[in-house]
Amino acid sequence: MSTRHLAALGALTALLLAQPVSAGNTLVRAGQRVAVAKSAMTVMPGTEWNKLGARPGRNSETWTQDGEALNDLTFYGGIEVGRPLFREVDKKNRPLPKVSATMLVTDIPVLLENSYRVALDTSSFGIDVIEPARFAGNDGVRFTYHFSKQNETLQRRGEARGAVIGGKLYMITYEAPGLYYYDRSAAAFRSVADSVKL
Amino acid sequence: MRKLMLALLLGLATGAAGESGAIAGDKKPLPLPTYGQAYAPTTVDERGIWMLADEDERRLQDSPSRIKDPELNAYVRNVLCRTVGEDRCKSVRIYIQQVPFFNASMSPNGTMTVWSGLLLRVRNEAELGSILGHEFGHFELRHQLRSFRNRRTGSDIMAWASVLVRNSGDIRYNAWGQIYAFDRAQERDADLIGFQYLAGSQYPSSAAADVWDHAMLESDASAVGRRGSARHKYVAGIFATHPTDLARATYLRTASIEAADVKPAIVDRHRAAMAKWLPIFLNDQIKLNDFGGSEYVIGCLAEGGWSGALLFARGELYRERGNPRDLVSAAQFYQEAIAKGDAPPEAYRGLGLSLLRSQQIAEGQAALATYLRLKPDAADAALLSTLVSR
Numbered sequence: 385m386s387t388r389h390l391a392a393l394g395a396l397t398a399l400l401l402a403q404p405v406s407a408g409n410t411l412v413r414a415g416q417r418v419a420v421a422k423s424a425m426t427v428m429p430g431t432e433w434n435k436l437g438a439r440p441g442r443n444s445e446t447w448t449q450d451g452e453a454l455n456d457l458t459f460y461g462g463i464e465v466g467r468p469l470f471r472e473v474d475k476k477n478r479p480l481p482k483v484s485a486t487m488l489v490t491d492i493p494v495l496l497e498n499s500y501r502v503a504l505d506t507s508s509f510g511i512d513v514i515e516p517a518r519f520a521g522n523d524g525v526r527f528t529y530h531f532s533k534q535n536e537t538l539q540r541r542g543e544a545r546g547a548v549i550g551g552k553l554y555m556i557t558y559e560a561p562g563l564y565y566y567d568r569s570a571a572a573f574r575s576v577a578d579s580v581k582l
Numbered sequence: 583m584r585k586l587m588l589a590l591l592l593g594l595a596t597g598a599a600g601e602s603g604a605i606a607g608d609k610k611p612l613p614l615p616t617y618g619q620a621y622a623p624t625t626v627d628e629r630g631i632w633m634l635a636d637e638d639e640r641r642l643q644d645s646p647s648r649i650k651d652p653e654l655n656a657y658v659r660n661v662l663c664r665t666v667g668e669d670r671c672k673s674v675r676i677y678i679q680q681v682p683f684f685n686a687s688m689s690p691n692g693t694m695t696v697w698s699g700l701l702l703r704v705r706n707e708a709e710l711g712s713i714l715g716h717e718f719g720h721f722e723l724r725h726q727l728r729s730f731r732n733r734r735t736g737s738d739i740m741a742w743a744s745v746l747v748r749n750s751g752d753i754r755y756n757a758w759g760q761i762y763a764f765d766r767a768q769e770r771d772a773d774l775i776g777f778q779y780l781a782g783s784q785y786p787s788s789a790a791a792d793v794w795d796h797a798m799l800e801s802d803a804s805a806v807g808r809r810g811s812a813r814h815k816y817v818a819g820i821f822a823t824h825p826t827d828l829a830r831a832t833y834l835r836t837a838s839i840e841a842a843d844v845k846p847a848i849v850d851r852h853r854a855a856m857a858k859w860l861p862i863f864l865n866d867q868i869k870l871n872d873f874g875g876s877e878y879v880i881g882c883l884a885e886g887g888w889s890g891a892l893l894f895a896r897g898e899l900y901r902e903r904g905n906p907r908d909l910v911s912a913a914q915f916y917q918e919a920i921a922k923g924d925a926p927p928e929a930y931r932g933l934g935l936s937l938l939r940s941q942q943i944a945e946g947q948a949a950l951a952t953y954l955r956l957k958p959d960a961a962d963a964a965l966l967s968t969l970v971s972r
Contacts, residue, residue: 479808481871484904486939490965491904498869498902507680507698507866508646514962525965532646534681539646 408437412447417579421445423461425520425554425582430575433457441470447576455560455569457576462552469499469553478502483553489516492546492555493527500531508532519547520554520582530562541566545577556580616721617673617692628690628727635691635726642677642693649678649698657855658696658710665711665783666718674718682866684797688717690726701856702863703796703879707848708780708789715783716776716790723775725768736761759820769824770833777837786845788838794831800878801827807874853886861926864895873903890925893918897932904939912936927956931966938969 412418412433419426421444433447440446440458447457463469468480481498484491493511501509509531517526524547532539541562546555558573560566614621623629642648649655655676663671673692681697688694694717704710720726736757743750743757773790781787802812814828824830856863860883867876876899884892897915900908916933919925930953937946947970954963954970 476808476810479871481902486904486906486909488935488938488969490935490962490969494902498871501866501869502871506647507682507869511961515964516968523968534647535645537641537644537646 410435410437417581421459421461423554425459425461425580427459427556427576427581428579429572431572433572433576441468443467444470449569449572450565453561454565455573456558457569457573458557458559460546460553460555460557462550462554464552469495469555470503473503485551487548487553489523489525489548490514492525492548492553493529493544495553496544496555496557497529504531504533506531506534508534517545519545520549520580522547522549522582524548539563543570543573545580549582554582613724616690616724617670619672621673627731628724631727631730632691635689635693638689639675639691639693642695645677645679647680649680651678651859654678654701654855654859658701658714661707661710662694662714662718664707665715665785666779667783670718670722674721680862680866682863682870686713686717688720688726690721690724692721694718694721698859698863698866701859702867703800703882704793704852705796705847705849705882705885706789707852708785708845709793709847710852711783711785712776712780712790712793715779716772718779719772719775720768723768723771725772729765729768732764733761762821762823765823766818766825770830773825773830773834774837777834781838781841781843784845786838786847787841787843788835789847791831791835791838794827794834796882798827798831800875803878804872804875807872807877849886861891861895865898868895868899868902871902873899888918888922890919890922890929893922894925894929894932897929897936901932901936901939906940909936909940913940927953930956931960934966934969 412429412435414429414432417426417428423443429447431449433449436446436448436452438446441460441463443462443464444458444460446452447459449455460469463483465485466482468482470480472478472480480502481495483495487495493514497509497511501507510529512528512530514525514527517524519525524545526543526545528541528543530539530541539562540559542557542559544555544557546553548554556577558570558577560569613624623632655678658676658678659671662674662676674694675692676694676696678696678698678701681699682702683697683699684703686694686696686700694714696714700713701710704713740750740754740757743753747753777787777790780790798814802814805812815826816828816832818824818826818829864880867879870876877896880892880896880899893915897912897919900912900915913933913936916925916929916936919929920933930949934946934948934950934953937943937949940946950966950970954960954966957963960966
């Protein structure tokens with residue numbers, strides 16, 4: 385092989401190796417206040433978490449301890465009017481519900497429920513407890529829910545807290561399989577959610 | 583060389599097809615019907631496909647979306663038995679799934695799955711019977727087994743072609759197309775045998791074509807609601823699994839005109855069976871975020887008159903879309919529902935929320951207060967009372 389070919393091959397290899405195959409997960413250290421979801425929302429985790437490189441949408445981010453399917457802590461930082469909660473897969477045939485300008489605090493659980501029903505293709509979604517709660521110093525809602533994906537018998541449970549602040553939706557959700565994993569990381573989730581500031 | 587290769591491929595193909603059950607003039611006896619009592623599959627392929635179907639049925643029994651209500655299951659079973667006959671329907675096990683889309687399916691071992699979206703959309707027992715008869719036709723004609731054998735032959739051809747023939751792209755493309763065309767022909771056969779069941783039953787055979795007419799109208803409404811265009815083709819694409827709705831409506835309508843049978847379609851018994859489930863299925867449908875399709879479905883259900891429950895559902899649909907004019911319309915529908923007298927107490931909740939979002943604070947709070955008085959133990963009572971007290 386000529387030197388020119390070798391040089392080109394070397395440059396190409398260097399280019400390929402320089403970019404990581406996956407965007408890369410990063411460690412979130414305990415006890416330090418961090419900004420999440422590319423927004424002004426900040427939290428202080430009490431334990432270590434992994435921040436996933438893949439984001440569910442533009443203004444959101446996901447943390448996990450044992451893997452996304454086992455515990456999933458997602459932050460939605462200021463979803464604007466007219467935008468869905470997370471990235472749409474099929475905008476034309478299965479559009480997701482969007483944040484509305486006249487949204488009330490009761491519409492926050494409905495938005496999550498309908499988005500999950502469309503995105504996960506399931507009607508096994510139920511909301512258990514809904515109560516008013518303070519979120520980042522504003523009046524918001526705290527609700528728990530359970531769901532399972534289609535063709536799966538695994539029951540997942542979730543808890544979410546959110547509020548509409550300045551016309552944008554801020555929310556933190558925590559989901560895990562109902563058997564063992566939900567209770568295991570629930571306390572870690574609550575310490576993160578209680579510490580949220582805007 | 584190329585001719586030799588093609589001849590070899592064709593030889594393989596016909597050889598494989600020859601094994602797969604050409605009954606014509608050989609010593610094998612006619613196979614027993616699949617719906618016979620204690621039917622045992624005999625050939626290797628059929629035993630395998632039944633084994634897989636049995637495993638799937640075991641998982642289906644534990645599915646969280648399964649509706650186990652005995653009355654609804656008995657109703658669907660009765661419609662099936664009236665359509666295909668008592669001796670045939672004994673071999674079928676029906677599972678109703680709470681899935682808000684129009685579909686039903688059949689497994690090779692007699693497992694029939696019906697989705698709640700289908701139960702919501704059929705307007706009478708005859709339409710339900712036409713779909714159930716179609717699915718039973720797949721079971722009776724052993725379609726899944728034949729389809730599997732056809733796919734195996736087609737994929738054999740593709741594999742050998744990719745090895746033996748130099749530019750095998752065309753052969754492989756056509757083999758794929760042939761697989762789908764075979765499946766489409768099977769769907770058409772099932773349509774026609776389902777039609778024959780209807781014609782021989784107490785139900786009118788025109789219901790079969792009606793189902794596809796309504797499906798086309800709903801997909802038009804859905805497309806318009808999503809700013810698309812309403813378009814229907816007569817010829818299905820090369821990789822389509824079913825004939826198009828337009829084609830099915832056409833050949834079934836032609837057949838029903840020839841049959842010329844006039845029988846009652848039985849609406850009342852269907853509505854009575856659905857009455858308990860309508861709020862649940864409508865709730866699932868509204869939460870699909872398909873405004874045009876849901877509006878069409880609710881409008882069809884209201885052909886016998888707008889009840890309080892249907893007006894409430896329409897209000898929920900408009901409130902879910904939530905544009906400023908929609909909220910005004912929703913408030914109006916909720917008020918009409920309340921005036922009818924048979925609306926659920928949630929109508930006051932919907933009315934209150936719509937008025938609050940339309941900046942009519944005092945009226946909205948009054949409606950929410952009425953709801954909290956009617957239903958103090960509602961799940962979101964605490965949250966709603968924060969909206970009232972502000």
